[in-house]
Amino acid sequence: MTTTDDRTTAAAVDPGPLIKLTIADCAAKVLHSAVTLGVFGALAEGPAGADHIVAATGLHRRMADDFLDALAGLGLLERSGDRYSNAPLAQAYLVPGTATYLGGFVELTNETLYGTWGRLTEALTTGTPQHLDPDKGGFVGDKHKDPEKMKRFFAGLDAYSDRMGIELAGRIDWSRYSSFVDLGGARGNLASVLVKEHPHLTAGVFDLERTRPLFTEHTGRLGLGDRIAFTGGDFFTDDIPKADVIVLGHILHGFDTDRRRELLRRVHESVNPGGRILVYDRMIDDERRNAERLLSSLHMRLVSPDGSEYRTEDVRTWLSEAGFTDSTAEPLLGTHTLVTAAR
Incomplete structure (x- = not known):
């Protein structure tokens, strides 16, 4: 049975880290899918809009904005206006064909x-x-x-x-x-x-x-x-x-x-x-x-x-x-x- 003391104690502790840990695999799957679809290779030559990435990778347009912005939020892409580019980490290690490709x-x-x-x-x-x-x-x-x-x-x-x-x-x-x-x-x-x-x-x-x-x-x-x-x-x-x-x-x-x-x-x-x-x-x-x-x-x-x-x-x-x-x-x-x- 939950008591007032229990709720008071819980309120003093931020549940954010627990929630973040619970959905940690979501971020990893976003990375895996980006590699599989070739997102970083599509941006290897420089910034491009979402439509270019959709055409180059087969990404469905309905999913594109949230997916690409999530990659930016994870530090793998950078966004300027409506154009995306590889972040330094992705350009160094996630462009296929390079000597450092991971x-x-x-x-x-x-x-x-x-x-x-x-x-x-x-x-x-x-x-x-x-x-x-x-x-x-x-x-x-x-x-x-x-x-x-x-x-x-x-x-x-x-x-x-x-x-x-x-x-x-x-x-x-x-x-x-x-x-x-x-x-x-x-x-x-x-x-x-x-x-x-x-x-x-x-x-x-x-x-x-x-x-x-x-x-x-x-x-x-x-x-x-x-x-x-x-x-x-x-x-x-x-x-x-x-x-x-x-x-x-x-x-x-x-x-x-x-x-x-x-x-x-x-x-x-x-x-x-x-x-x-x-x-x-x-x-x-x-x-x-x-x-x-x-x-x-x-x-x-x-x-x-x-x-x-x-x-x-x-x-x-x-x-x-x-x-x-x-x-x-x-x-x-x-x-x-x-x-x-x-x-």
Whole structure:
């Protein structure tokens, strides 16, 4: 039963943040639809009116004004009179065909997040992972059986790994090393960024054998087919190629703690003496207060039977147990943490 005291207490607290959180997915869907329809590409050459955008994208005129103004309100478009232009953020990252395009990542999240998070309550009460493709299992479902699906999936990952590769290329003193292997490097996109920035490096990718055709096609298209070697295999049963530096990006969060420890021991055996290991993930802050990192961890629990994010201090402990020394941790891209350690 609600009392006068209850109403007085509630009146003293602004419900605005609660309402905003309740409809947060609406803003994300506006962004996803704008990328899918090509709004930012239609404005790549400069300002235009709503009618031009409607003609270029297939947007229905009845929906256009609210949709475009919502994009402006979100900081993705700018409006002057009756003309729209891309805001700096959209011009930098959402124009197709540019080297910094992140639209593939936007489309990937649209494809992978909504179906699974729509089943969050079921997962919370059963503990059962809610796969991206129900009844097909695995984080990518059966996409590996359809090359076109896998290409779209990897294109989304590439959009992010481009930025990660550029960051790692400048963050590490690669002049000290002559080789690296990207563990779980998919079709070699991050590796391609590193070898372009540091041509002296001998590069390798270690991933499941089924990824090889997509790797061969992608690196060949980039003109790097002879610069990056692919080794097919399983992290836990096959020999990991030896290198001065081994990179584990978005790998450890897919396993439970015992498997993480096991994998790091195996990696230690493959890093050349004097080399380093690089680990990056959306690691949870040691105080477990960062909501975005905790949501990432919850996502991994939602889509996999054993995965989750982990604390920075945890991985530094596991690295020490595996035999690595002198570990360091630092922020990466504002969304990740990079932990490195010496062999």
